[in-house]
Amino acid sequence: MRESFNEVTLTKNDYLVREGKTCRHLYFLQQGCLRGFYNLDGKEITHWFAFENDFVTSFYSFITLQPAVENIQLLENCTLWSISKDSLTNLMNRYTDIERLVRIAYETYYLRLEERFINGQFKTAVERYSDLLQHTPHIVERVPLGCIASYLGISQETLSRVRGKLI
Amino acid sequence: MRESFNEVTLTKNDYLVREGKTCRHLYFLQQGCLRGFYNLDGKEITHWFAFENDFVTSFYSFITLQPAVENIQLLENCTLWSISKDSLTNLMNRYTDIERLVRIAYETYYLRLEERFINGQFKTAVERYSDLLQHTPHIVERVPLGCIASYLGISQETLSRVRGKLI
DNA sequence: TTAATTATTTGACTAATATCAAAATATACC
DNA sequence: GGTATATTTTGATATTAGTCAAATAATTAA
Numbered sequence: 001m002r003e004s005f006n007e008v009t010l011t012k013n014d015y016l017v018r019e020g021k022t023c024r025h026l027y028f029l030q031q032g033c034l035r036g037f038y039n040l041d042g043k044e045i046t047h048w049f050a051f052e053n054d055f056v057t058s059f060y061s062f063i064t065l066q067p068a069v070e071n072i073q074l075l076e077n078c079t080l081w082s083i084s085k086d087s088l089t090n091l092m093n094r095y096t097d098i099e100r101l102v103r104i105a106y107e108t109y110y111l112r113l114e115e116r117f118i119n120g121q122f123k124t125a126v127e128r129y130s131d132l133l134q135h136t137p138h139i140v141e142r143v144p145l146g147c148i149a150s151y152l153g154i155s156q157e158t159l160s161r162v163r164g165k166l167i
Numbered sequence: 168m169r170e171s172f173n174e175v176t177l178t179k180n181d182y183l184v185r186e187g188k189t190c191r192h193l194y195f196l197q198q199g200c201l202r203g204f205y206n207l208d209g210k211e212i213t214h215w216f217a218f219e220n221d222f223v224t225s226f227y228s229f230i231t232l233q234p235a236v237e238n239i240q241l242l243e244n245c246t247l248w249s250i251s252k253d254s255l256t257n258l259m260n261r262y263t264d265i266e267r268l269v270r271i272a273y274e275t276y277y278l279r280l281e282e283r284f285i286n287g288q289f290k291t292a293v294e295r296y297s298d299l300l301q302h303t304p305h306i307v308e309r310v311p312l313g314c315i316a317s318y319l320g321i322s323q324e325t326l327s328r329v330r331g332k333l334i
Numbered sequence: 335t336t337a338a339t340t341a342t343t344t345g346a347c348t349a350a351t352a353t354c355a356a357a358a359t360a361t362a363c364c
Numbered sequence: 365g366g367t368a369t370a371t372t373t374t375g376a377t378a379t380t381a382g383t384c385a386a387a388t389a390a391t392t393a394a
Contacts, residue, residue, distance in 0.1 A: 040289055047284065059281065060278055063278060069285075092267075096263045102270055103273060106273035110273055110276060113277065113284065114226065117214070117284055120288075121212070121214075122207055124351090144372090150289075157374085159372095160372060161374085163373095164374090311340095312341075321382090323343095324384095326342095
C-alpha cells in the first residue's frame with residue numbers, strides 16, 4: 001500500500017507531463033501548485049490548476065494510455081506522491097475500498113469540471129473574473145496573469161483591463 | 168439485480184428531471200434522445216444531449232442530493248431504465264464489479280466533458296459548428312437548431328448564419 | 335386543408351473582445 | 365545594484381458575434 005507511492009520533488013517550471021508522452025502515473029499534490037496547458041496556434045492555453053491535496057494527472061492519457069495532449073508544468077516548487085497506473089489497478093483489485101475512493105474522486109472531479117463548464121459559458125470577461133475572485137481567490141493570488149487569462153477563456157489584455165476596472 | 172431497474176417510457180417534451188427537485192435516479196437511455204438545460208437570464212441553455220446507450224442523470228443532484236440546477240427534457244419519445252441511488256449503492260456494496268463499472272463510466276463521462284471543454288474554448292462559431300458536424304453529426308440530425316446553438320455557446324442567429332455559409 | 339403555433343432565417347445595428355504594437359512595471363540573475 | 369528578461373498594462377483599431385425586430389418557413393392541430 002504505502003510502498004505503491006513514491007515521493008517526487010520538483011522545482012518551479014519543471015514539467016510533470018509533456019504532450020506527446022503517455023502519462024502512466026497519478027499524482028497526489030502535497031505541496032505547491034501547477035497547471036495543465038495545451039498549445040493552440042502557438043499559444044499556451046491553461047485549462048486547469050491544481051493545489052494542495054489535489055489529484056493530478058493527464059486524465060485523458062492516464063485513462064486511455066494514449067499520448068497526452070496537454071503539458072503539466074509546476075507553478076511553484078512541489079512535493080508530490082506518485083503511483084503508477086498498474087499499481088493503482090492492483091490496489092483496486094486487492095482493496096474494494098480503493099476502487100470506491102477512486103470512483104468518488106471521479107465524481108468530485110466530474111462535478112468540478114461541469115461547474116466550470118456551466119459557469120464559463122455565456123459570461124462576460126468581467127463576470128468570469130469576478131466569479132474567480134469570489135470562488136477561487138487562491139488562483140489569483142498564486143498564479144501569473146497570463147495563465148489565468150486563458151483559463152477564463154479571454155485574452156491577457158482583456159483580463160488586464162478588467163482587473164484595472166475592478167480594483 | 169434485474170429487479171433494481173424499472174422501465175420508463177415517456178413522450179417528447181416530457182421532463183425527466185425538473186430544476187429545484189432532487190434527482191435520486193440514474194437512467195439508462197435505451198431508445199430516443201434528450202437534453203439537459205438550465206435557465207440563464209430567461210433563456211434555456213442546453214449543455215448536453217444524450218442518445219441511445221447513454222447513462223443519464225442530473226449528476227450534480229444525483230451525487231450530492233442537492234436540488235437539481237438543470238432540467239432534463241425529452242427531444243423524442245424515449246425508453247429508459249431507471250435505478251434509484253439507494254439501489255445502486257446496494258448493488259455496488261454487493262458486487263464489486265458494479266462499482267468498477269460505475270467507476271469506468273465516470274472516467275468515460277469525465278473525458279467526454281473534458282474534450283468538449285477544450286474543444287469549445289477559443290473556437291469561432293464556424294469552427295464550433297463544423298467540429299460538431301464532423302464529430303457528432305447525429306446531434307445535427309436529431310436536435311432542433313435552438314438547442315444546438317446554446318450547446319455550442321453561440322446565439323441562434325449566429326448559428327443560422329454559420330449554417331447558411333457552410334452549406 | 336387551413337389556421338395557429340413554433341422554428342428558422344435575414345437585416346441593421348451595437349457591443350464586447352481580440353489583435354497588434356508599444357510602453358511600463360516587475361522579477362530574476364549576475 | 366544594475367542589467368536582462370519576463371510580465372503586465374495601455375492605446376488604437378479590427379472582428380466577431382450579440383441583440384432586437386421582422387420576415388419566412390416549417391410543424392402541429394383543428
